Amino acid sequence: xxxxxxxxxxxxxxxxxxxxxxxxxxxxxxxxxxxxxDFEAVRKVSLKIPRRMVTAMIGPSGCGKSTLLRSINRMNxxxxxxxxxxxxxxxxxxxxxxxxxxxxxxSRVGMVFQKPNVFPKSIFDNxxxxxxxxxxxxxxxxxxxxxxxxxxxxxxxxxxxRLSSNALGMSGGQQQRLCIARALAIKPEILLMDEPTSxxxxxxTAKIEDLIGELRENYTIIIVTHNMQxxxxxxxxxxxxxxxxxxxxxxxxxLFTNPKNIQTENxxxxxxx
Amino acid sequence: xxxxxxxxxxxLKKLIYSLSARVDENLELAVKSFQENDAELARKIIDAxxxxxxxxxxxxxECLKALALYQPVAxxxxxxxxxxxxxxxxxxxxxxxxxxxxxxxYINQSRKPKIPLDLHQMTYLAxxxxxxxxxxxxxxxxxxxxxxxxDDEEINSMKAxxxxxxxxxxxxxxxxxxxxxxxxxxxHRxxxxxxHACNIAEDVIYMVxxxxxxxxxxx
Numbered sequence: 001x002x003x004x005x006x007x008x009x010x011x012x013x014x015x016x017x018x019x020x021x022x023x024x025x026x027x028x029x030x031x032x033x034x035x036x037x038d039f040e041a042v043r044k045v046s047l048k049i050p051r052r053m054v055t056a057m058i059g060p061s062g063c064g065k066s067t068l069l070r071s072i073n074r075m076n077x078x079x080x081x082x083x084x085x086x087x088x089x090x091x092x093x094x095x096x097x098x099x100x101x102x103x104x105x106x107s108r109v110g111m112v113f114q115k116p117n118v119f120p121k122s123i124f125d126n127x128x129x130x131x132x133x134x135x136x137x138x139x140x141x142x143x144x145x146x147x148x149x150x151x152x153x154x155x156x157x158x159x160x161x162r163l164s165s166n167a168l169g170m171s172g173g174q175q176q177r178l179c180i181a182r183a184l185a186i187k188p189e190i191l192l193m194d195e196p197t198s199x200x201x202x203x204x205t206a207k208i209e210d211l212i213g214e215l216r217e218n219y220t221i222i223i224v225t226h227n228m229q230x231x232x233x234x235x236x237x238x239x240x241x242x243x244x245x246x247x248x249x250x251x252x253x254x255l256f257t258n259p260k261n262i263q264t265e266n267x268x269x270x271x272x273x
Numbered sequence: 274x275x276x277x278x279x280x281x282x283x284x285l286k287k288l289i290y291s292l293s294a295r296v297d298e299n300l301e302l303a304v305k306s307f308q309e310n311d312a313e314l315a316r317k318i319i320d321a322x323x324x325x326x327x328x329x330x331x332x333x334x335e336c337l338k339a340l341a342l343y344q345p346v347a348x349x350x351x352x353x354x355x356x357x358x359x360x361x362x363x364x365x366x367x368x369x370x371x372x373x374x375x376x377x378x379y380i381n382q383s384r385k386p387k388i389p390l391d392l393h394q395m396t397y398l399a400x401x402x403x404x405x406x407x408x409x410x411x412x413x414x415x416x417x418x419x420x421x422x423x424d425d426e427e428i429n430s431m432k433a434x435x436x437x438x439x440x441x442x443x444x445x446x447x448x449x450x451x452x453x454x455x456x457x458x459x460x461h462r463x464x465x466x467x468x469h470a471c472n473i474a475e476d477v478i479y480m481v482x483x484x485x486x487x488x489x490x491x492x
Contacts, residue, residue, distance in 0.1 A: 229344050256346045258483030268346045270275030 023050030026190065026220045027072060031086035034064075034071050036079065041067045043244035044086065049237075054212060054221045056235035056252065058228055060267065064244040069192050069224045073109035074102050090190075107134070110188035114195040116175035118167040118182075123150075123159050126167045126178055130186035145185050152218075153181035154211045173204025180211065184219075191215065193223040197230065209234050228268055232256045240264045278343040282352065285335050289356050289363075292328045293407045296363045296370070299325065300403055300466070303370040304396045307377025307459075315374035325367035332360045351483055355476040359410065362469040362476075366403060369462045369469075376459045379452075386442050386449040390456055392463075395431050399463040399470075402428060406470040406477070415481040421474035422486075428467035435460040 025048045034042040042064040049055050057065040067076060074095060076082045087094040095105055107130070119126050127146040136142055146163070150156040155177040159170070167178055176196060183191060193212075197205040212221055212234045225231050231238050232252060239249040240261070248255060248264040259265045266272045299318055306315035336357045339345060345353055402424045409417035439457045443450060478486050 228346070232346070257350060259347050265347045269349050270278060 026051035028089045033085040045246045053236040056231035059241035063241040109190040110183035111192040124163040149181040149185040300370040303374040310381040318374040322371040329364040355480040359473045362472045383452045402470040406473040418474035418477040432464040
């Protein structure tokens with residue numbers, strides 16, 4: 001990680017985390033529980049996620065943080081025997097209501113996974129995949145979307161001369177940024193990131209973290225990470241979960257210097273978990 | 274990893290405690306050498322100051338190592354930051370003690386002013402405030418630390434009184450100007466010792482409560 005990147009990042013995030021102005025709430029969980037069969041993986045979580053901020057979720061394995069993240073765009077629906085209780089309110093609607101169109105929901109709440117999952121297609125086709133599904137066929141329009149998305153994902157300069165090459169030929173870090181570009185191409189409002197850098201080396205990780213800093217200007221980002229330093233570096237707010245329960249949720253700066261809850265303190269200082 | 278950090282923090286705790294003990298002892302002996310006109314003891318203290326300096330460097334190196342290797346957070350981070358800061362305050366108290374021993378030697382060798390100026394109470398207070406700040410560190414006691422901040426006001430006003438007396442003595446006995454000015458320097462050093470004890474107490478409060486109380490008590 002170059003010093004320049006680190007310093008820039010520090011300024012950017014310092015500025016964000018110190019503005020303590022109340023932000024508009026983008027998504028809100030109200031007594032939200034998610035069950036796998038009888039097992040309550042997320043237990044009556046209530047939290048308000050502000051718009052255009054980065055919210056990190058931390059906690060030991062199996063604490064329910066990924067389940068909660070995946071609940072925000074109903075990814076858990078794909079697992080049989082899951083059901084939800086309580087509400088997950090997005091844009092004034094409970095996304096678990098019967099009349100909610102999941103496909104539309106997922107186009108507004110994009111997701112990036114732990115391992116880059118590019119399609120075995122060209123770089124261009126990877127990014128154009130979503131817009132094409134949405135019915136956009138105009139080549140000019142598609143090209144514009146692809147370029148904008150790749151620029152936003154900070155990978156345009158690296159791939160602009162080989163858009164027709166197979167995406168599988170890219171490095172892991174590039175593939176992950178391509179996945180971010182692919183998620184951005186359908187113009188979501190919220191970007192969910194499930195351990196987006198756990199498969200990447202420190203340099204590629206730094207690039208993704210920088211990118212998160214830039215994307216927060218336009219998107220609400222929720223990131224699950226096992227890397228606590230990463231949560232501290234990139235997020236404005238941090239939620240600590242343990243055994244399905246939201247233990248503490250607050251400003252990242254405060255949570256990492258003076259956590260209110262002893263469980264949070266023990267976890268972030270490595271005394272348990 | 275937590276175990277490694279815990280070992281490191283234990284080591285740091287032991288180091289800062291032994292530095293505190295050394296500083297406390299040197300201050301005690303410096304005042305004693307001055308009051309009992311013991312030049313040999315004074316020299317011993319002046320010579321031993323480098324041991325405190327060495328210990329200060331060691332503490333700082335350990336802090337930097339812990340920060341770089343373990344990226345501590347919450348109480349661990351606050352502890353290391355507090356130790357780093359009180360480390361330099363302790364070293365400064367060590368320097369001031371050695372300076373007092375030096376000044377004491379000079380004053381004791383010189384001709385005394387006719388009206389003796391008594392520094393007993395001020396030295397007693399300075400020693401007590403340092404001891405109290407170190408106790409607040411050892412017991413991680415923010416309540417005791419807050420008392421230190423109050424006690425410092427007493428030293429400050431005592432210094433002002435001493436200064437007025439010395440200025441008066443200077444006008445009365447200008448032939449003793451050098452001794453009197455050295456005496457004034459000693460009162461200044463004792464007052465500075467109080468300030469450093471306050472800094473230590475503020476760091477203890479920060480460590481316990483994560484609250485930066487600096488400048489709140491300046492009135």
